[in-house]
Amino acid sequence: MPLSTAVKRKEMHTRVVTCKGYLREDDLWDIEGNMVDTKPYRFGNIDRGGHIEAEEPLHGMWVRLTIDDQMKVHAAEAVIDYSPYSHCPKITPDYSKLVGLSLGLGWNKTVRTLMRGTAGCTHLTELLGPMATTAFQTVFSGRSEGTKQGFDLEERSYERPVMLNTCHSFATSSPVIQRDFPDYYEEG
The missing domain is CATH 3.30.390 (Enolase-like; domain 1)
Structure with a gap:
């Protein structure tokens, strides 16, 4: 737009x-x-x-x-x-x-x-x-x-993502983190 x-x-x-x-x-x-x-x-x-x-x-x-x-x-x-x-x-x-x-x-x-x-x-x-x-x-x-070496979303073998809480979509309470990095998702 x-x-x-x-x-x-x-x-x-x-x-x-x-x-x-x-x-x-x-x-x-x-x-x-x-x-x-x-x-x-x-x-x-x-x-x-x-x-x-x-x-x-x-x-x-x-x-x-x-x-x-x-x-x-x-x-x-x-x-x-x-x-x-x-x-x-x-x-x-x-x-x-x-x-x-x-x-x-x-x-x-x-x-x-x-x-x-x-x-x-x-x-x-x-x-x-x-x-x-x-x-x-x-x-x-x-x-x-x-x-x-990096993130493997299929096998979920990754270290703590450095982008957590750096913007709206990477908030630990966002649906993006819930979907892609569920181990780091937090209810908001």
Whole structure:
């Protein structure tokens, strides 16, 4: 179902976020995120030669996290290809501070604390949120595809699902948990 009809309007900004997950040949996982911001009009910018053309990226950024099956970060790399200021790319090495952290409950809060204010780039840090979701989708779908050990719903041989109580449908009292993970279902 689409959104309702909007009032007459003019596009002013577009942000495209793309996240992809990969199984590596060494059995680790790479999660890559890319963010691109554009505007449909030309505007002034001193650091980029006086202006940025319409549809030319204002921001163009990448992050790669290499994680294991337990979602622990083994490597972190950030790159800024486009930014409004020439000083922006100097922060990218600081994203190596993510190594050793684990994606899971508290990830977003930990990242926002670690990379807050002048310790990070707002846009790179924002990108880490959807990358965490992509990591879960990648690792758990990769496991169910048979590329890794994982949940076997038919034989009910699984560990406590990490997604319990992370959203409405994964509430321990939901019909989804009652059906797919009955050992963890709780009357609500």
